[in-house]
Amino acid sequence: MQSSNGRGPLSGMKATGAATEDVRQYILDHEIPLRRRTDGDRTPTILQYGAFVGSVIEHHAALVRAMDRARAHITAMEEGNRSVASGTVIIADSLSGSRGRFARSWFAPAGGLWGCLIHANTLLPESRRFLSLATGVACCEAIRQAGADDARLRWVNDVLIGGKKAAGFLIQGFSGPRHLDAYDLIGFGININNRSFPDELQNSATSLAEEVGHPVDLHYFTAVFLAKLTWNLGLLYFEEANDLRGDGFSGRNGEHLLLEGWKELSDTIGRRVVFGQNVFEDQTAEATVTGLDDDGGLRLRLDDGSSLALQSGEIRYRD
Amino acid sequence: MVHEIDFDEILGKYRSDPYDYIDVCATHTGLVRCLVPEGGEVAAPSGEWLHIPGTVLYEITRERNSKFVTSHTNGTISSIHAELDGRFVEAGEKLMTIRHPMKKKEIIENILKEVLFLFPAPERAKYFFSLDIQSRIEKKGARAVTINAGDEIITMSLMKRDTPIYYDGEPGVIYSVYFRPGISVSQGDPLIGVCAPEKLPLIQKIITRVKADWDAEQ
Structure with a gap:
């Protein structure tokens, strides 16, 4: 190339x-x-x-x-x-x-x-x-x-x-x-x-x-x-x-380096999304992405004000 | 897992005290601040995905990181270790006990758990029946589906990683299903309860007896 x-x-x-x-x-x-x-x-x-x-x-x-x-x-x-x-x-x-x-x-x-x-x-x-x-x-x-x-x-x-x-x-x-x-x-x-x-x-x-x-x-x-x-x-x-070893993770503020790298490359946080286990077939719902949890789960804010950590499934952008 | 049940003893126990007592222990080391009073009512998680947390029970702080720990069940705080409030505790130290009022269905499930082979979740993840098992369940119902050791029965789904889970217990029918699609299951919690064919009459006896006794009490 x-x-x-x-x-x-x-x-x-x-x-x-x-x-x-x-x-x-x-x-x-x-x-x-x-x-x-x-x-x-x-x-x-x-x-x-x-x-x-x-x-x-x-x-x-x-x-x-x-x-x-x-x-x-x-x-x-x-x-x-x-x-x-x-x-x-x-x-x-x-x-x-x-x-x-x-x-x-x-x-x-x-x-x-x-x-x-x-x-x-x-x-x-x-x-x-x-x-x-x-x-x-x-x-x-x-x-x-x-x-x-x-x-x-x-x-x-x-x-x-x-x-x-x-x-x-x-x-x-x-x-x-x-x-x-x-x-x-x-x-x-x-x-x-x-x-x-x-x-x-x-x-x-x-x-x-x-x-x-x-x-x-x-x-x-x-x-x-x-x-x-x-x-x-x-x-x-x-x-x-x-x-x-008890040293914690190496990223800024003790964050896992991989999560730090993922956040730098992703445009998911802050987006309006539809989510579900299979967004094409299952019942889905909409939410706004507010962050990434320490375990990699996606933190969502639902329209009723409650929040949810998505550990599995998939999303599609709505905005 | 037991093969014989002393119905009178077990039902007597549940009749005299139809509650489950759930100990709440420190999730990790840290400074604890209790946020519920003894005798206080607590709520379980709710919402479509059980995403609305239960009542906040205590705050635990380690290295300036605070975490609010919430109740996983509903009930009343039956006892609290008030002397630990504001103190540094070790992981696993008992902080309080929740007295959870049991429904008839929960009592039946508790008794069944002593008879069934419980197949546990290997990791905290979401679980689904494998395509083959799911289609057999849809056709005939779970209690008509027999599984054997080595069968691929469940798919564990976590962060877009799908792992087939193979059954490793005694042959039998899927009698109880403890997971719901889309809801995470904690590591070690039972996914299904399997009943050997020869134990099915015993299971039926348990259910009939509990229902009869309980309905007569009401």
Whole structure:
């Protein structure tokens, strides 16, 4: 990808997709200098915590669903008495049977970044609950890095550019069938160079290329996204360790660094929203967003003056 | 979980004292200020999503962060540790007790909880039956749905992370459902109560007996 602000392509990037060494190289060349400016000496520690991301990167020309491939991979590894590498990333050029939450269809033709990250669940529940937020922050940062400076997060982790959705995530728990090890399968779908959408998504979906006005180097973007995931998932472990030591969180006023990052990228707070478990099918209600709770829940003020913390479900903007 | 019930003893207990006594303990260490008097009435959370908090019971302050703790049930403050008011307390220290008047349905559920296998919530989250279980419940009703260990029965939903929950108890029918879609369940609270087929007559006996005794009392 060519860019005027030094966001150049990785040297020696493979034609078939980003490899682990490409992600590492991007982190060394770009991520560490960038983070040092804001996070100083803690930068290497956070990146070490997140270094499992992209430990193995598996690339496919086509899959039905990346999540299914991840489950099959875990099952096969366990049956072969082998360990699954946490951070394994499965990427496909296109998916033929992808879907979002509530079995919603997700259009995944060639040109987008479609895949799944296998995270061996080693986080405490208090940290694990931030996985969704961390994934959204990572994607929003990567999209901005690639030129869409106005990309914003809509709670929980929808990435919008100009109010249209450019990326979505689906996180599912999975237990290995033999050893019952717990995994989080972090599914990601990011519209990069795919510019056509089904009729029902024409007004609500967009792609990075459409927004920046030129094709984007998909391999480069993959490395950037995985580097941002390295940082943001690393934050979960870093802050968990701080808290367990009794040091509290590291953000301003003792706030969790991930929540601080989420707030900087989101335009949700202060918005008028409709909310529900499934805003397209369930009974919904309207409210005004007043803030984000320490546990990542969305604080809403209802029209009768009462407040509600949304821990699950989804929102759509009304204003 | 018990297999036999001494109805006379249990019903006698509920007849003589039809209340549940709920201890309210300090949520964490801190300076406590009690905000309800002994004998005072307290209200439970209300609203469509139980989002309107119950009566404020006490304020606890740690490192200049104050938190107001509210009642999770309705009732009367039956006792209060007034000597702790204005003092620094440890996490878990008992501050007061709420006497909650029990309804017939709650009494039946309390007795059933001693007989049913209770399947607990692994995390504080929202819970939904899995698609397969939900469709079977819609067709036949929960009490006609048999589940076995290893069945995917529930989806835990938290911050857009959905985790399938697998049943790990004894085979049986879903007799009681303790969660409502859209309402968060605390970690450890029961999600469902499962009854082994051979215990169904016992369950029916409990319900019939409580209803008969209670209605006769009224």
